[in-house]
Amino acid sequence: MNAPATSELPVVVIGAGPAGLAAAAHLLDHGIEPLVLETGPAAGAAVREWSHVRLFSTWGELTDPAAEKLLAPTGWTKPDAAAYPSGGDWAEQYLQPLADVLGGRVRYHATVTGVSRTGRDRIVDADRESQPFVVHLNTAGSGEERVFARAVIDASGTWTTPGPAGASGLPALGEKTAADRITYRVPDLKDPAVRARYAGKRTAVIGSGASAFTALASLADLAKEEPGTHAVWILRRGISGSTFGGGEADQLPARGALGLAAKAAVEGSYADAVTGFRTEAIERDAEGRLVLAGEDGRRLDPVDEVIVLTGLRPDLSFLSELRLGLDERLQAPVELAPLIDPNQHSCGTVYPHGHRELSHPEQGVYLVGMKSYGRAPTFLAMTGYEQVRSVTAALAGDLESADRVELTLPDTGVCGGAGLFDQPEAAQDNSGGGCCAAPATLTIGAPAPSGGC
Structure with a gap:
């Protein structure tokens, strides 16, 4: 079967999490059809695995403007911007409604197994950039499939690939059997x-x-x-x-x-x-x-x-036929890596960045969201939303907008981790001047996922 003309193809978005769904909303805002492929049975599958966790970030920092615009006609009401949701709240009150609005553009139980250029492995130069992307996936219903795409936005995150116990970065002897x-x-x-x-x-x-x-x-x-x-x-x-x-x-x-x-x-x-x-x-x-x-x-x-x-690390196995430019330490895009080095930066000090820092030698493919950070541990949902705003503008040909920085972080930083406030009302106290309650008002002792939102 021959692939359709590239201009007629959708942009494939891998992952129906916060960054992936926001990317889909921005693509639609630019008149570009997205196709979101999600391994899990519902939107925010990874978020749901820590549904009991209360985020450090407020609702005001956890929703994307283009997504809000898409949700507005449905009667959706944005939660109190100053409130701190749990992971379950985030999934049920925002991510799933957003995915529902996208409808058939989101496919569940669809696991991406490989991405390449049609008819070109990573070695071949000839006529490479004119070829559409081909995405191989396994689905619950029809088994192995392939879809074609004009571009690919990988927002699959790092949740499924935690680091091992072994200090070498490899599993310790006996780790798997235990x-x-x-x-x-x-x-x-x-x-x-x-x-x-x-x-x-x-x-x-x-x-x-x-x-x-x-x-x-x-x-x-x-x-x-x-x-x-x-x-x-x-x-x-x-x-x-x-x-x-x-x-x-x-x-x-x-x-x-x-x-x-x-x-x-x-x-x-x-x-x-x-x-x-x-x-x-x-x-x-x-x-x-x-x-x-x-x-x-x-x-x-x-x-x-x-x-x-x-820590967590990105799964790059299904991207092996693409030409990615990744930092040798962090496994993040080479232009982004110096901006997110955990030895120098926390979530609130990362310089806002977009399509240029996220680009690769393989034009038309972007790693966004937590996956763009590679092995760096701190990430902020607001940063991810700015990433996809810039990337989708670039895909639409609006480089002026793509190059414009539209994210301003509070001077005191914004919480990039996640944790559970045993007393939800304590999370509302911003008297410490930051985004979260002062330490004296917090009761710690409940789970938090690695990385952050």
């Missing part, structure tokens, strides 16, 4: 079944970011109610003044509160810290418990469970 005792998410300890898994048990937490802080705080709360519950915090580096973040001086107060909660867990003897430990193997003892072995020969006392929170 999968029944390992999770790569912060557990929801308010779920009775999940709570029973960790109550009275000894749990290792591997990681040093906000998600690890949250897991430690959650386990400390559990330990206060369930005797025998104890955490072992595994750090690849030593403990220094910056280990627990900025605390009360943190520009992002809720992030600072997480660090203080983790510090309290250690100081309260609810968790032991093991420093300079790089996991090489995970073994089972005679009783079936897990023993972590380090590269330096150390073997830790047995644990019942392991929580691995070593």
Whole structure:
């Protein structure tokens, strides 16, 4: 079957999450047909996996203007801009209604397995840019399919590809066979079944970011109610003044509160810290418990469970036939990488960027949203919306608009992580001058996803 003329083809958007659905809305605003391919059964499938989490960002920072314009005729009412939704709220009150408006332009249970130029693998130069993209996918109904596209916007995120326990970036020896005792998410300890898994048990937490802080705080709360519950915090580096973040001086107060909660867990003897430990193997003892072995020969006392929170990474496997220009460290677009280096930037200090920073040698393909950040851990929904506004304007040929910066971040930064306020009303207090409540008003000790929104 011959591909139709490129100008008649839709733009394929991979992922029906916040950035993907916003991209579709902007494309329609430019008169371009989108086709959104979503692996899950509903919009915001990844968001729904942390539906219990209350975001650090407010509703005012979590909806896209073009999406609001598309939703308005349906009678949709924007939630209170100052309120902090949970992941479930975000999915049900905004993402799903937006996907419903898009109708048949969103296909669920559609897993993209490969993207290339029609009739051209990544080696072939001849007549390459005039060929449409071909997208291979597996669907629940008809099995293997292919669709053609004038451009491809990959907004599939990084949620499905967490980092391993192994310090080399590869799974530790025995990590895969111990999968029944390992999770790569912060557990929801308010779920009775999940709570029973960790109550009275000894749990290792591997990681040093906000998600690890949250897991430690959650386990400390559990330990206060369930005797025998104890955490072992595994750090690849030593403990220094910056280990627990900025605390009360943190520009992002809720992030600072997480660090203080983790510090309290250690100081309260609810968790032991093991420093300079790089996991090489995970073994089972005679009783079936897990023993972590380090590269330096150390073997830790047995644990019942392991929580691995070593970050997320992009799945680039289905893009292997495209010519991508990615930074060798972050796996983000080469022009974007210096702007999001986590050693230099937090979510609120990233310079607004668009199609030029997101472009690749393969013209017409863009990685947007969390996936554009590669392995960088901090991301902001507002930044993603600005990305897709610029990218879609460029695809429509409006370079003046595409090059224009239309995002202004508050001077104090905007929360780019996500967490759960046990007291929702506490989240409304902005007296600290930032986007979130001051640390003293927060009760931390519930799950947060890695990355951020």
